[in-house]
Amino acid sequence: MGTQTVTTDTLVEIEKRVLWLSTAIVDAANRRGDPSGLKVGGHQASSASMTTIMTSLWFEHLRAGDRVSVKPHASPVLHAINYLLGELDERYLSTLRAFGGLQSYPSRSKDPDPVDYSTGSVGIGATAPIWGALARRYVDTHFGGAGEGRQYSLVGDAELDEGAVWEAILDPMVGELGEVVWIVDLNRQSLDRVVPAIGAPRIEGMFSAAGWQVLTVKYGRLLHELFDRPGGDALRARIDTMQNAEYQRLLRCDADEVRTRLPDGHADLAELVAGLDDDTLLAAVRNLGGHDTAALRDAFSAIDDTRPTVILAYTVKGHGLATAGHPQNHGSILSADQVRELADAVGADPDDPWRRFDPESPAGEVVAGAAQRLHRDPVDDQPVPPLPTDIGRTPTGRATTQAALGRALLDLTREAPEAAGRVVTLCPDVSSSTNLGGWVNKVGVWSTAERKDWFDDDPETILHWRERPTGQHLELGIAEGNLVGALGELGATWSRWGRPVLPIGVLYDPFVERALEPWSFGIYAGGQSILVGTPSGVSLAPEGGAHQSVTTPSVGLEQPGCVTYEPAFAIDTEWTLLASLARLGRPDGTSAYLRLSTRPVDQTLAAVPADPAARERRRRQVVAGAYPLRRAAGTPALTIAVAGAPTTEALAAADRLAELGHDVDVVVVTSPGLLFDALQARAGRPARPQAEPWILESAFPARRAAPLVTLLDGHPHTLAFLAGVNRVPATHLGVHRFGQSGDLASVYAHHGLDADTVVAAGLDLL
Template sequence: MPADLTQLKAVEQRLLWLSHWMIHHANHVRPKIDGIKVGGHQASSASMVSIMTALYFSALRPEDRVAVKPHASPVFHAIQYMMGNQTREKMENFRGFGGVQSYPSRTKDTCDVDFSTGSVGLGVAITSFASIIQDYIHAKSWGANAPMGRMVALVGDAELDEGNIYEALQEGWKNDLRNTWWIVDYNRQSLDGIVREGLFGRIEKIFDAFGWDVVRVKYGALQRAAFEEPGGEALRDWIDACPNQEYSALTFMGGAVWRKRLMDDLGDQGDVTALLERRSDDELAELMENLGGNCVATMADTFAAIDHDRPTCFLAYTIKGWGTPIAGHKDNHGGLMNSSQFTDWQTHMGIGTGEEWEPFAGVEDPVALRDFLSRVPFFARGTRRFRDNRLSVPAIAIDSARETSTQMAFGKILDDLSKGNSGLAARIVTTSPDVTGTTNLGPWGNRRKLFARTAQADAFIDHRIPSTAKWEFTPEGQHIELGIAEMNLMLLLGAAGLSHSLFGKRLIPIGTVYDPFVARGLDALNYACYQDARFLLVGTPSGVTLAPEGGAHQSVGTPLIGISQDGLAAFEPAFADELAVIMEWAFDYLQRDGEGDPDERTWLRDETGGSVYLRLTTNPIEQPGKRVDDSFRQGAIDGAYWLRKPGPNCDVVIAYQGAVAPEAIRAAGLIGENRRDVGVLAVTSADRLNAGWTAAQRARSRGHAGARSHAEALLSGLPPHCRIITVIDGHPATLSWLGSIAGHQTIPLGVEHFGQTGTIGDLYRHHGIDAEAIVEKVNGLTHGKDVSHRILAPIPGH
């Protein structure tokens, strides 16, 4: 055996042991606190050991990036431990507080994780979008010197049931995908059973249709050698014909059962009998379990044979639980070796008592192995987390003297940026799932062009046919046009939002989507935020403001998504000047990477930075005119400001968020005829108000007696008897908590049910969020009347 192959085999066995010992220690050795199984997927790790050994210690280079199959996390941590990048303390605390994570995490693990995984399917798909972003960067003059690597996903075969994978395949084909490897751990077992027979034959056709090379890695070196012996062809035919479930069951039962079954099926054919008799029961079991994905030499040779940049899917046949007593059992997905099984297996692996955590225990030649590890290319440059300089943000202003919508204002701000030559504008990349024009990205795309690795002509331009969409595809383009799948939008934003760390080149990604369809990509949005990707997500139009389109195009719960989503600062400005202030702040916020000390003015941890979500509308409303006061600007960023300050005897405050501003303002005017001290609170971000308030409460409980949030400062002067009417074109719970800040009675108005077609006025009246409904609610409270029936009053004529 060549020297390097000897060392690869030694690494493989060390990873098999360390990954399984870590799981066993967590479940059977570490003291139990709550009596609940810790878990850790020993069998799913075992099936990946040979693949990951060949990949990390032979095939990969430092510029390559890997998304590890979630259930192979213990193998990944074992790799990092062997290479000195992970501590024993954290390994001993696997799946414990502060220990190595259940699934690889960019933000929670301290070692070199490229992509977080855990929500199956998403880690697979993001590699294709990372490759597209790598091509995007490399096509630009400022990114041409960036290293080009392969984006690799280690895929569980059951993950191929996830629909988002096939959406990603289609998008990759559209964008001429390259430098992407997906390595499928084809152990043919999932959580609840055996993968359906012949499924991958159909999946293979799908990959082929989208331009991927498919490489089947079915037989290991031992099997291929046996096939060359007399009788070997009959053995291979038997293996090919054996059903998945039967092969798994025979694997679990072992060599003697293998022998009997092969003799029963193949009969006494002379050559076959001799082939079997040349091997002991253990050797026969080793032969039958030597599938391609469990043979480190075969996997290393297979990876080394790829000499092109076409996207490639490796179908690596494996045994789930390979090399352990639970190999092949259909219940082994979440099952663990018991203490008796593990003790016997420890003896089989040659690990002495007390040596369990030693990285090189049981190795015949530790000096040679250390020398080999010191020369592994992938680890040669240390941790591969890059940085890029922060970009200066130009002043952003907009004419707010005329009637406009926040969606139109957003498009105008980007169009103004597109006309300039700022460094920020050069790094902006926009994207949208087939709604570029209707979310007001059209002017930006026309001016900054669309991205493609090779230039593509626009027939309408060539034939001089008038069109508002002058879509020229070019490597210099700064807009990536996606198909209609919102999941792909969020995955692309996640990949682009990590570009500074993955590729050392900062991008400012901006994605637009119809606001009601944010929820269609919510899993991938959460995944992107979990990785601390940085992007600007624009949901528009929102609420019931696209009234003629009906309930399917009206969003109700998205403000609550904005409040609840970690890593995402959500805003819903009403006016264009608010939007300009927020976007100028957001472009800087996306780039921050501070330690997280709270700002004691708001108790928000703004220095850590994050992503931003803007909820905008198509409803044009009258603008307030030019405003220059600092309290307005700072309030718009912090989450709220007084549009009309309450007087000392204020008994009613109207707090609104978003496009219902005119209704709130008009209601305040009508109410103010009898109550001069009425206040109007303009909320631009219920998310930031709420986050600051809860953070200040935590700070006070920890001894910061003077901690006070922005929301508390705003409401501190209100008399106790004052009532707060909240109104939003969205779920009323978004603002209903405001009364809890200082104990004021709060009456929340908003949208709780699916809408229908009509005018905006029709629907505002229907849901009770128009000025008249606000006034009626206030009057009803004053006179003790119940006017809740107005909230669901039918539209006349419907």
């Protein structure tokens, strides 16, 4: 079913009701109050600037397959529209920002009504539909069933200050996404002030330079009519060149003040203004395109679906409210008298605030038609094909955990081709340097159309860049925010269209922190994915001075909805990767972060059991968070718990301490976060569902409790909680300062990750 043609008068009537409902939702929340005395808050003015745009979009133009990201502070408008459409129960309208009620900002996972994109973190919600469009195309070319539809972003102009917005807009892949439409609420105010410069021409130029179609909706019908009268050219020039703050001040003036301020010495403009009655004059200075349904209709009909489009819609912050245009109206709340004045102006009843339209009225019929047009059938779920838990390989020789990632992905294509067909990898231009070259050669690079590889016949070319719609690797530009934005949306396809994919994003671990906020927000919004940071730590050695990562090992302790692994050996990488893939694409799923290394390690040190039952026990321990790699013959004098690359040093230190007469247990920690949660669960405290309390007794049995040395290539606090498992004295070794470039032995000695330091720490405890 296509768009719906609605009379302007009916749309205006619906818009007034949406304005009232969105304002009343915030008003009810603040009248409810918070028993602690905290301000409840809400954004009536920010909502009011969007009411015309959102009313026009939902009740005339949207189709069922379209998706919309709503700017955070306009969430009451979204709830008001959903209520009119029958998608939200009346009991929720008074629960904005209440526990269990409507969220402060739109949330896919927490709000009780339909929300296409979670927003609230500046720039991330705005760019999400770009990556949503990419994910829809990927799913449709591989599995079908993703349908069609535009991906809209409703963005406040102040949100364009966020650098992540421009990183996304400039990515070369985005220029092909003609279904992407941004509507910028150009109200020229930020949280604290009126934006001083006239920024629209600069914004237009930046979007145009990125290849976007730019549609500007500046003036409404009344102003265009006045522009055609004598003095109209002067009126247009005056408004066009007026500074934002001066224009905003006009909105706070009565008619006599406007007649004094507006002409600014132009006689013909003064004559035009003098001939207007008070109501017409005041309406004219507020008659911007973003509040004119006819102007918006023209813009929507002009969208070019062959490239991304941005509509710059000039608006008034607080349009229709007593606070309209005031520079401090961002978080202001209408008084009780102002609420009643608004009710009188829009035909609402404060004593019956949630009244719906009469179904037989023109507005009621339009609302019913929109509800039918926007109805979405439940998604047809497709489960992820079965994944193996163990491919069966036992690595030998020297290998790195980074190389093991590529090896495991290739093995998966042979052992479980259906499941491997769901895997999609993403990189910010680091495929070859993160050991994905073999995988990329095997599965190809995804593109909307097949492209010629001009180096395919070059005998010196190792990484073959074969772009085709069946490819399973996406290469984005060097912008970590773009990578994890796409990762989050690919990780949400299971819930959007019932077509799960298994997305793996690979980037340099030192840059994980740049990606953490948008990745975390993607997890919050329901995106399940695997983030791989490699290479990591000061084990980079020659590059360690510039590219070290210190705080990333604790991500798994702190990030909700995520399990972190730092494998020590290639087999650990395979097992944890397979376990992480198995948790994706399902309602109870979770994301994962793997921290890998380029340090070559002797794989025989892993001592993988040959007996199948013992091997499976080791695998379960690895996936649960830790395993005993070496046990002393009798009661140990010391335990060394190590994570990741320095496992070699831990084993060397254990050998030397044994020579000194001190038997040592060595425990390899693969997931600090899961161990911490196991400790919480053992104590009866809340923990993530993946926690396995049995792993504590398996890795750190009470009968073998001994003083503890912890060691990892990262901040030592990450493993410090392990001393509490059996309440033993402990020393914690790790990295807590900026690194140095150099050979590995020198770098480890500098940071105290070497065997000498571990031995000394053990002797001090003993």
